[in-house]
Amino acid sequence: MSDVWVDASAGASGDMLLGALVGAGVPLAVLQSAVDAVSPEPVGLRVEAVTRAGLAATRVHVEVADSIAHRTWVEVRALLEGAPLEPAVRERARTVFAALAEAEAHVHGTAVDDVAFHEVGALDSLADVVGCSAGLAHLLGDEGRLTVSPIAVGSGRIASAHGSLPVPVPAVTRLLRGVATSAGPGEGELCTPTGAALLANLADDVGPQPAMAVSDIGTGAGALDPGTHANVVRLLVAGTLDAETTATELVLETNVDDLDPRVWPHVLEALLGAGAADAWLTPIVMKKGRPAHTLGVLTRPEHVEAVRAVIWRETSSIGVREHAVTKRALPREEVTVEVAGHPVRVKVSRAGGRVVTAQPEHDDCAAVASATGWPIRHVIDAARVSSRPRVEP
Numbered sequence: 479m480s481d482v483w484v485d486a487s488a489g490a491s492g493d494m495l496l497g498a499l500v501g502a503g504v505p506l507a508v509l510q511s512a513v514d515a516v517s518p519e520p521v522g523l524r525v526e527a528v529t530r531a532g533l534a535a536t537r538v539h540v541e542v543a544d545s546i547a548h549r550t551w552v553e554v555r556a557l558l559e560g561a562p563l564e565p566a567v568r569e570r571a572r573t574v575f576a577a578l579a580e581a582e583a584h585v586h587g588t589a590v591d592d593v594a595f596h597e598v599g600a601l602d603s604l605a606d607v608v609g610c611s612a613g614l615a616h617l618l619g620d621e622g623r624l625t626v627s628p629i630a631v632g633s634g635r636i637a638s639a640h641g642s643l644p645v646p647v648p649a650v651t652r653l654l655r656g657v658a659t660s661a662g663p664g665e666g667e668l669c670t671p672t673g674a675a676l677l678a679n680l681a682d683d684v685g686p687q688p689a690m691a692v693s694d695i696g697t698g699a700g701a702l703d704p705g706t707h708a709n710v711v712r713l714l715v716a717g718t719l720d721a722e723t724t725a726t727e728l729v730l731e732t733n734v735d736d737l738d739p740r741v742w743p744h745v746l747e748a749l750l751g752a753g754a755a756d757a758w759l760t761p762i763v764m765k766k767g768r769p770a771h772t773l774g775v776l777t778r779p780e781h782v783e784a785v786r787a788v789i790w791r792e793t794s795s796i797g798v799r800e801h802a803v804t805k806r807a808l809p810r811e812e813v814t815v816e817v818a819g820h821p822v823r824v825k826v827s828r829a830g831g832r833v834v835t836a837q838p839e840h841d842d843c844a845a846v847a848s849a850t851g852w853p854i855r856h857v858i859d860a861a862r863v864s865s866r867p868r869v870e871p
């Protein structure tokens with residue numbers, strides 16, 4: 479299961495979306511077997527690497543020898559219902575064609591069941607809708623969300639089965655009601671009825687790219703290469719974010735009331751040197767009202783012998799309590815930024831893909847403060863601000 483974002487800022491068509499899906503890593507066989515399941519005649523899908531205005535893109539050719547120039551919505555629905563398709567694929571394809579039928583019926587003033595698709599009813603459109611439905615079902619699984627950018631529709635006029643049509647064509651304007659659209663980067667029909675029906679009906683949200691750690695990118699091209707802009711649709715797949723980790727570690731504790739307090743910093747340093755994940759002191763008042771300290775150490779099991787040896791050697795303790803604890807940790811990464819020309823490491827942690835902390839390394843900040851004479855709190859602020867564009871989605 480992955481979340482997906484489609485960038486339709488240069489428009490979209492069924493074949494462009496097929497290309498973007500294959501470019502993002504959906505096996506061609508996933509699309510081909512869904513198309514084979516529905517098509518009454520052989521349909522071949524062929525992949526070609528192309529460029530559009532200097533961008534490398536994937537084009538999927540739909541190769542058909544369709545004998546029927548148009549199909550009614552009732553015929554298309556029967557094909558979908560009779561086909562051995564995964565339910566998630568059938569439902570998506572049915573929803574998309576139902577939307578196309580409703581749009582056509584509205585535009586031409588006919589009953590939905592009487593709609594006869596011309597161009598959009600041919601086998602290549604069936605392949606576009608069913609292939610895209612299968613590809614998206616493959617990426618999204620049960621829980622993935624599909625977000626689509628505002629859609630470029632184009633401008634001008636085109637020739638169609640209805641003669642010359644204004645762009646966006648009437649079916650597209652109907653299909654994209656309520657969806658953010660604009661003319662976009664070039665003249666002509668940038669968004670076709672099939673592209674519009676797929677995006678408008680299969681998207682969970684419309685908007686800019688959501689927070690995601692992108693793992694795969696597909697750039698899909700259709701037949702048109704207008705030369706004015708890269709006529710492509712991009713599809714970004716969210717990777718699996720590093721999961722929160724869970725580990726069993728040990729906490730060692732001992733109460734000490736008779737150690738020269740000046741040696742504690744050395745003890746803590748020696749414990750960290752022996753492999754402890756953390757070591758700390760807590761002031762306490764012990765039996766008989768004596769001021770004392772609890773020494774606490776967190777360590778992975780493989781370091782417990784060495785840690786215990788430091789306690790025996792460096793402190794006056796003659797007994798420790800040891801218990802296993804569950805340690806849960808967020809994934810973290812390190813980025814290095816520059817403050818006044820000096821490097822400062824910043825530790826970044828994420829939860830559910832969102833940055834929850836960005837903490838500049840104190841030693842680096844102290845080094846910059848002493849090199850520049852800046853107050854250290856200003857160095858810390860500057861490091862945080864510099865890290866922001868690098869760490870926030």
Ligand SMILES: O=C([S-])c1cc(C(=O)S)c[n+]([C@@H]2O[C@H](COP(=O)(O)O)[C@@H](O)[C@H]2O)c1
Binds near residue numbers: 594
């Ligand atoms: O096939 C029909 S009835 C049809 C209707 C309309 C309307 O806007 S109404 C437009 N078109 C044009 O056909 C081609 C193919 O569309 P695809 O979605 O199959 O790529 C396209 O240029 C449409 O604008 C067809």
Ligand code: NI
Binds near residue numbers: 582585586640649
């Ligand atoms: Ni029409």
